[in-house]
Amino acid sequence: MKIALLTIWHEKNYGAELQAYATIKAIKHLGHCPEMINIHLASKEQPSFLGRIANFIEKLLPASTKFERFWSYYIPKTKKYNSVSELYNDPPQADIYIVGSDQVWNPDITKEYWKMFFLDFGTTKVKRLSFSSSFGIKDWNHPEHVDFVKSALNQFSFVTCREDSGMKLLRDVFGVEATSVLDPTLLFDSYDEFVPNSQIRKxxxxxxxxxxxxxxxxxxxxxxxxxxxxxxxxxxxxxxxxxxxxxxxxxxxxxxxxxxxxxxxxxxxxxxxxxxxxxxxxxxxxxxxxxxxxxxxxxxxxxxxxxxxxxxxxxxxxxxxxxxxxxxxxxxxxxxxxxxxxxxxxxxxxx
Known part of the structure; x- marks a missing residue:
C-alpha cells in the first residue's frame, strides 16, 4: 500500500530526523511504499529577498549539506508543499495517512501548523492512523481546540501513542482510547547502515x-x-x-x-x-x-x-x-x- 507520512522532520534536529527515518524504514520493512509529506515547520509561502539569499548561502555550508544528503538518500518524499494551504488544496494521493511519531500533537511546537497533524486534509476514503504520536506534555493547555481535535481524531481508524501520559490525555480530554507503542527508533536493535561495526572507544x-x-x-x-x-x-x-x-x-x-x-x-x-x-x-x-x-x-x-x-x-x-x-x-x-x-x-x- 501507498502510505503518506506526516511528522516533524527537516529541522536539522538529530532526534526528529532519526524518528522520521525509522518510521519510513519500518513501513518499508512491512512491505509498503512510504512517502514523507514534504512540508516543514519552517516552510514559508514567500521568504523575503534577504531570506532567500541567506537560505541559499546556508545550503552551501557543510553543516547543511550533511543533512541535505541524509534527506535525499534516506527519505522518499512527496512534492514540496510550501504552505499549509498548498497541502490542503492538493493533498498527496495515498491509501493511508500516518501521523507520528514525536511531538506532533504539541501545538507549542507545531504552532500555526498544528491542525494538519490531526490529518484533517484529503478525502474521507483515505485511512488515517497515528503511530507513536506524542504530546510531550502532561496537560492540554488549548481548550479552544478541544472540539476540533475530538472531531479530527474520530476520523482515525487507530490511534497509538508513545507515552502513557499522552494516552491519558487522549482518553480524558478527547474521549479517545489509544494503544501504547515504542518510539519508532526503538523498533530496531541496530542501524548497520550508520554503524557498520560496534567498536567501543574510551x-x-x-x-x-x-x-x-x-x-x-x-x-x-x-x-x-x-x-x-x-x-x-x-x-x-x-x-x-x-x-x-x-x-x-x-x-x-x-x-x-x-x-x-x-x-x-x-x-x-x-x-x-x-x-x-x-x-x-x-x-x-x-x-x-x-x-x-x-x-x-x-x-x-x-x-x-x-x-x-x-x-x-x-x-x-x-x-x-x-x-x-x-x-x-x-x-x-x-x-x-x-x-x-x-x-x-x-x-x-x-x-
Whole structure:
C-alpha cells in the first residue's frame, strides 16, 4: 500500500530526523511504499529577498549539506508543499495517512501548523492512523481546540501513542482510547547502515540540546577524571558569529553514541540510541515541561534511577560505578519492541 507520512522532520534536529527515518524504514520493512509529506515547520509561502539569499548561502555550508544528503538518500518524499494551504488544496494521493511519531500533537511546537497533524486534509476514503504520536506534555493547555481535535481524531481508524501520559490525555480530554507503542527508533536493535561495526572507544559523549555551558564544563571535567575523551555530539562551528559552518552528521551522531563508554544527555532520542546500542548512560531532567517522554520510557524499563535533577545529583550518584545490566534490561525492551511491531503491522493491514 501507498502510505503518506506526516511528522516533524527537516529541522536539522538529530532526534526528529532519526524518528522520521525509522518510521519510513519500518513501513518499508512491512512491505509498503512510504512517502514523507514534504512540508516543514519552517516552510514559508514567500521568504523575503534577504531570506532567500541567506537560505541559499546556508545550503552551501557543510553543516547543511550533511543533512541535505541524509534527506535525499534516506527519505522518499512527496512534492514540496510550501504552505499549509498548498497541502490542503492538493493533498498527496495515498491509501493511508500516518501521523507520528514525536511531538506532533504539541501545538507549542507545531504552532500555526498544528491542525494538519490531526490529518484533517484529503478525502474521507483515505485511512488515517497515528503511530507513536506524542504530546510531550502532561496537560492540554488549548481548550479552544478541544472540539476540533475530538472531531479530527474520530476520523482515525487507530490511534497509538508513545507515552502513557499522552494516552491519558487522549482518553480524558478527547474521549479517545489509544494503544501504547515504542518510539519508532526503538523498533530496531541496530542501524548497520550508520554503524557498520560496534567498536567501543574510551569516550564520554554528551549531547546538550542547546548551548549548555554547565553541562559542557561538567562533562569535560568528568571525562578527565574517568580517563575518557569528551565528545560533544552537538558541537557546531560558526562563521560571522551566526551562520553554522559545520556540525556532526546524523550518521556520526549515531556512531558517537554507539561507540561511547558513557553518555550524558537530556535528550529522549539520545536515551533511545543508548538503549539500542546498550551503552551506559545518565539522563538529566528536561529544563522545560516536556520531560514526560523520558520519565515514561525509563519507567517502562525500570530505569528510573538513571535520571537526575542536575549535575550535582548526578555527580553524587556516580552511575558510572554501577553499570546497567543489559542482560536484565534487554528482554523487557525486546518484549516492547515485538509488541510495537505487531501493532504497527495490524493497524496498517486491518480494514
Amino acid at each position: 569516550t564520554l559523549v554528551y549531547y546538550p540540546l542547546s548551548e549548555d555551558w554547565e553541562l559542557t564544563d561538567y562533562c569535560e571535567n568528568l571525562a578527565k577524571k574517568l580517563g575518557l575523551t569528551a565528545i560533544n555530539t552537538n558541537r557546531k562551528t560558526t562563521i560571522f558569529n551566526k551562520l553554522i559552518w559545520n556540525r556532526v552528521s546524523i550518521e556520526q551522531w549515531v556512531r558517537n553514541i554507539a561507540y561511547s563508554e558513557f553518555v550524558i544527555t537530556r535528550s529522549f532520542h539520545g536515551l533511545a540510541f543508548c538503549l539500542i546500542y546498550q551503552r551506559q548512560f545518565a539522563i538529566l531532567k528536561s529544563r522545560n515541561d516536556r520531560g514526560t517522554r523520558l520519565d515514561n520510557l525509563l519507567s517502562k524499563l525500570d530505569l528510573q534511577d538513571r535520571i537526575y535533577q542536575n549535575t550535582m545529583e548526578l555527580d553524587n550518584a556516580k552511575p558510572w560505578e554501577n553499570p546497567i545490566d543489559y542482560s536484565i534490561l534487554m528482554p523487557k525492551l525486546n518484549a516492547l519492541r515485538k509488541e510495537s511491531w505487531l501493532i504497527l503491522e495490524r493497524i496498517i493491514e486491518k480494514e
